[in-house]
Amino acid sequence: MGKGRVETLYFALRQMSVNFSLRPGERLNEVALARQLGASRTPLREALNRLAAEGFIDFEPGRGFICRKLSVREVDDLYQMRIALEIYALRLVVANAADDALGEIAGFLDRTREGESGGWTLEDVVAFDEYFHETLAALAGNKELSSTLKNINARIRFFRWVDMEERRPRTQHEHREILEAVIARDGELAVELMERHIDRRSSQIADALKECYAKLFLDGDFTEPSFIEEVSI
Amino acid sequence: MGKGRVETLYFALRQMSVNFSLRPGERLNEVALARQLGASRTPLREALNRLAAEGFIDFEPGRGFICRKLSVREVDDLYQMRIALEIYALRLVVANAADDALGEIAGFLDRTREGESGGWTLEDVVAFDEYFHETLAALAGNKELSSTLKNINARIRFFRWVDMEERRPRTQHEHREILEAVIARDGELAVELMERHIDRRSSQIADALKECYAKLFLDGDFTEPSFIEEVSI
DNA sequence: GTATTCTATACTGTATACAGTACGAAATAC
DNA sequence: GTATTTCGTACTGTATACAGTATAGAATAC
Numbered sequence A, B: 001m002g003k004g005r006v007e008t009l010y011f012a013l014r015q016m017s018v019n020f021s022l023r024p025g026e027r028l029n030e031v032a033l034a035r036q037l038g039a040s041r042t043p044l045r046e047a048l049n050r051l052a053a054e055g056f057i058d059f060e061p062g063r064g065f066i067c068r069k070l071s072v073r074e075v076d077d078l079y080q081m082r083i084a085l086e087i088y089a090l091r092l093v094v095a096n097a098a099d100d101a102l103g104e105i106a107g108f109l110d111r112t113r114e115g116e117s118g119g120w121t122l123e124d125v126v127a128f129d130e131y132f133h134e135t136l137a138a139l140a141g142n143k144e145l146s147s148t149l150k151n152i153n154a155r156i157r158f159f160r161w162v163d164m165e166e167r168r169p170r171t172q173h174e175h176r177e178i179l180e181a182v183i184a185r186d187g188e189l190a191v192e193l194m195e196r197h198i199d200r201r202s203s204q205i206a207d208a209l210k211e212c213y214a215k216l217f218l219d220g221d222f223t224e225p226s227f228i229e230e231v232s233i
Numbered sequence C: 001g002t003a004t005t006c007t008a009t010a011c012t013g014t015a016t017a018c019a020g021t022a023c024g025a026a027a028t029a030c
Numbered sequence D: 001g002t003a004t005t006t007c008g009t010a011c012t013g014t015a016t017a018c019a020g021t022a023t024a025g026a027a028t029a030c
Helices: A005-018 A030-037 A041-053 A072-096 A099-111 A122-138 A143-155 A157-183 A187-198 A202-216 B005-018 B030-037 B041-054 B072-096 B099-111 B122-138 B143-155 B157-183 B187-198 B202-216
Strands: A057-060 A064-067 B057-060 B064-067
Touching: A005 A030, A005 A041, A005 A143, A030 A041, A041 A057, A041 A064, A041 B041, A072 A122, A072 A143, A072 A157, A072 A187, A072 A202, A072 B072, A072 B143, A099 A122, A099 A157, A122 A143, A122 A157, A143 A157, A143 B072, A157 A187, A157 A202, B005 B030, B005 B041, B005 B143, B030 B041, B041 B057, B072 B122, B072 B143, B072 B157, B072 B187, B072 B202, B099 B122, B099 B157, B122 B143, B122 B157, B143 B157, B157 B187, B157 B202
Parallel strands: none
Antiparallel strands: A057 A064, B057 B064
16 A cells, blocks of 8 residues: 555655754745655645644744744653653553563663674664663553654654763663563562653753754854753753 | 634534544545535645544545544553553642642632532533643643643543543542642552542443444434444453 | 446545735835 | 835645546446
């Protein structure tokens, strides 16, 4: 079955939103975007409407579609959502998951370990990080929860990309600890470790976001960082 | 500022999806729907795309938009999501909420108490139930969490409407107990009460859904209950 | 009578045209 | 020089036309 034109546009635009190829706060020119993506305005707008419903872009009636801004508040809220969902999922996983499935994840952690040889790029590490959390949560067997979590992860990926630079050394060890607590069926420990692993201070988020927009505007046309909201907390 | 045409269509269609004025599993005829709602197909489809992204209706490429089916699995998953989100929110509320705000909710529970005199309709009671949960969770101050919760509540409203017939007597008392635990800042108790209050067995859900579609097809044209998925668990 | 192919219809998917409006730039007043 | 109004442009919002395809019904074969 063909995936459908709107679907294709949806994923292309989603990708653009995720890595901010579109500048934050910028109004999207539908005609230009449509031509750039080789489509017409109608299916483009349908894809944009879906993305707006999922929080990947903003929409203002009469003004059109606008690239979301880098908001401390939003990242903060999404990290809390992660904690809420992942912790609940984790309890279910500890109670119900098969040992086999947990063993698979352990194998994944082994294969992606960063030894003296293993030279992973930052993108790799971020992808592994997401994969670990999503796969573990998926063992809870709740589709709605899993898809919500995936959406959240996509929306905070730009942040993770900066955050990971600092946390990279710790991440691996923490993942292993969490998984071992799950395998030992120690729910309380697993939950406690997971919460500490995910938790971020608002100040950390603000710092990372500053770095984010610095990165975004490094090459050339630095205009006005008016697209970053609530830098102060 | 005018709310925009698509926005209006969005809410009208959302309402239709919530109370299943559209029959589950039924393909939506865009031309007919557009005429019925006094709009053109283009904005209609934009609204439908948003609703599809939020899970209020389904979409199959090449076949068009389809009213979601009554699914035990989905209701089950959404109830788990409620537990995950509301419990996490509750911990934040216990830790941070102002006494004033909690007092307001207590006042709301008083005003909506079902005395010998107070004759509330089932719709009223369901609305009060949603309001209690959403208002309490909102005190956690997380916009993403609140809006996700509201979406979930809209998606399970048809179910609540049946479920409440049975739970009506208990509900009020349980809400009061939960709130009192929060006011007493007893987080563990509040969480335990809330989890028990929300939790449903899959078998309960299946029974209620059967009643749901019985209700939907009571007047006249009973055709084929093929729109109910996974009646057996 | 049942299954299968063909055909007509009706619906979705997309392009495009047009209307209305927001926005920016130029011009004028002060 | 600064503020304000006017005007032109360009973009969004919506209707509509057309093309392609899924679907149902009729006709035919078995």
